[in-house]
Amino acid sequence: MNILIVGMGYVGVTTGLILAELGWKVTGFDTNEAKLNRLAVGTLPFYEPGLDVLLEEHSRAGSISFTSDFETALREHPIIFLCVGTPSRPDGSADLQFIRQAAEQIGSLMTEYKLVVIKSTVPVGTNEQVVRWIGEAQREPVSFDVISNPEFLREGSALHDALHPDRVVIGSTNKQATAIITALYKDMTCPLIVTKPQTAEMIKYAANAFLATKISFINELSRLCDRLGVSVTDVAHGMGTDPRIGPHFLRAGIGFGGSCFPKDIQALLYTAKEHGSEMTLLNSVVAVNQTQISYAVHNWERTFGSFRNKTVALLGLSFKPETDDQRESPALSVLKHLMEEKAIVRVHDPVSKLPADMASDRVRQFETLEDTVAACDAVILCTEWKQYTTADWGLLKESMRQHYFLDGRNALDGKRMSSLGFSYRCLGNP
Ligand code: UDX
Numbered sequence: 162m163n164i165l166i167v168g169m170g171y172v173g174v175t176t177g178l179i180l181a182e183l184g185w186k187v188t189g190f191d192t193n194e195a196k197l198n199r200l201a202v203g204t205l206p207f208y209e210p211g212l213d214v215l216l217e218e219h220s221r222a223g224s225i226s227f228t229s230d231f232e233t234a235l236r237e238h239p240i241i242f243l244c245v246g247t248p249s250r251p252d253g254s255a256d257l258q259f260i261r262q263a264a265e266q267i268g269s270l271m272t273e274y275k276l277v278v279i280k281s282t283v284p285v286g287t288n289e290q291v292v293r294w295i296g297e298a299q300r301e302p303v304s305f306d307v308i309s310n311p312e313f314l315r316e317g318s319a320l321h322d323a324l325h326p327d328r329v330v331i332g333s334t335n336k337q338a339t340a341i342i343t344a345l346y347k348d349m350t351c352p353l354i355v356t357k358p359q360t361a362e363m364i365k366y367a368a369n370a371f372l373a374t375k376i377s378f379i380n381e382l383s384r385l386c387d388r389l390g391v392s393v394t395d396v397a398h399g400m401g402t403d404p405r406i407g408p409h410f411l412r413a414g415i416g417f418g419g420s421c422f423p424k425d426i427q428a429l430l431y432t433a434k435e436h437g438s439e440m441t442l443l444n445s446v447v448a449v450n451q452t453q454i455s456y457a458v459h460n461w462e463r464t465f466g467s468f469r470n471k472t473v474a475l476l477g478l479s480f481k482p483e484t485d486d487q488r489e490s491p492a493l494s495v496l497k498h499l500m501e502e503k504a505i506v507r508v509h510d511p512v513s514k515l516p517a518d519m520a521s522d523r524v525r526q527f528e529t530l531e532d533t534v535a536a537c538d539a540v541i542l543c544t545e546w547k548q549y550t551t552a553d554w555g556l557l558k559e560s561m562r563q564h565y566f567l568d569g570r571n572a573l574d575g576k577r578m579s580s581l582g583f584s585y586r587c588l589g590n591p
Contacts, residue, residue, distance in 0.1 A: 477544020
C-alpha cells in the first residue's frame, strides 16, 4: 500500500518515517519545495534525535521519497495522510486552511477510491467537514473515506513514541477504511481504539488538556509549598506512586510550552465557547501557566536581588530538551523578563539559536557552557538538557563571579548544588 503524506512538518516527517519503518512505501509532499529538496538530500527541517538516521536509511532503500507534484502523487497513492499544520488564529480557534486546501485538492483531482487519514490535531467535527470539502470539490462522484488517527508523539522522543505508542486511536465509521488502517498498523503491539471520528478528535484534545492540567496543578501547588516550607518534589513523588495519579507530568517548573499544549488548549476552549460550554478548570490551567514565569522570576529575585546590570547565564532556549523548537518556549519568556529588568544575559542552548530580534550587546549566545557561565552572577536553568544536569558544576563554578543557581526546571539535586557552594533555588522546594 503506497502512502502519501501531505505536510512535511514534525508530524508528517515522523509519521512518514515510521510507516516506512513498518514496511510501507511512503511519499512525502509539501508545498514548500525548499523543504522537500533538503529532505531529499537527508536534511531534516527540525532537530529530532534518531530521525536523521532513519531518513538516510529509508531514502537509500527507496521506501521514502519526496515530491512536489501533487497530481501525480495522488494518482499513485490510495492512502493519504493529512499532516499539515493547524495553527492558532488570534481568537484561539484552529486555522484549518491547510486542511481545507489539501481536502479540496484531493477532491478535485481524484479519479478512484482514496482513503484520507487525518493525523493533524483538528477540532471535533473536522472529519465531517473534510468529507464535505472533498465531496464539494469533486468533478464527478468517486468514493472515498475519511478517518481520524490522531498522533500522540512528543518532540524530543518522537521516534520512540511513534514506534511504541501507548495506543493507536482510529476514528472511523466505515469497516473497509478501518480494515485498511488496521493493516497499516498490524505490527504495533499497543491497543487499537476504534471509535467515532468525533471521539477520536476529542481524545487528542482531552489528553493534551489533561497533561497540561497536571503540570499547572503541580506548579500552583509549588507556590504554596514555597510558603509552607514543603518540598513539591517530595509531594509529587508521594502522590505519583498512587497508580490512579501516576508519576508523570508532575514536575514543577516554569511551565509548559511547545507547539501543542498552548495551541490545543486554546482550540478546545474555543470549541467549548462556540457550544456555550464553560471550561473553568482549563481556563485556570492557562492562567497558572501564564503567571508561573513571573512567579519564578520574582521568587528568584527574593534570593538573588534585582537582576539589573547583573550578568546572568540563561541555559536552554527550546521549550523542552532534545528539540530546537522554541514555539511558546517558557525560556524566551524568562529571557524577556531579564531583558526588561536590564540584566546582561549570556545564553546557551545545545541546538537552538537565539532569535535575531532578541540579540543585542546585552544579550548574546555563547557556544560552550564554560564561556556562557564565565564571570556570571547567576545561572538560570530554563530547559533541562542533559548537558546541564550532568555538567561538572563544581568546576564551572570557579569561573563565576557570584554563585547563584536558579533552577527553573527543578532538574538538579539541590543538596548537592548547595554542597558545591551554590546558593541554589528552584520552585516549590525550600
Ligand atoms: C505534547 C504531548 O505530550 C504529546 O502527547 C502530544 O502529541 C504533543 O504535545 P510535546 O509538546 O512534544 O508533547 O512535549 P511534552 O513532553 O508533553 O512537554 C510539554 C511541556 O510541558 C514542555 O514545555 C515541558 O517542559 C513541560 N512539562 C512537562 C513540565 O513543565 N512538567 C512536566 O512534568 C512535564
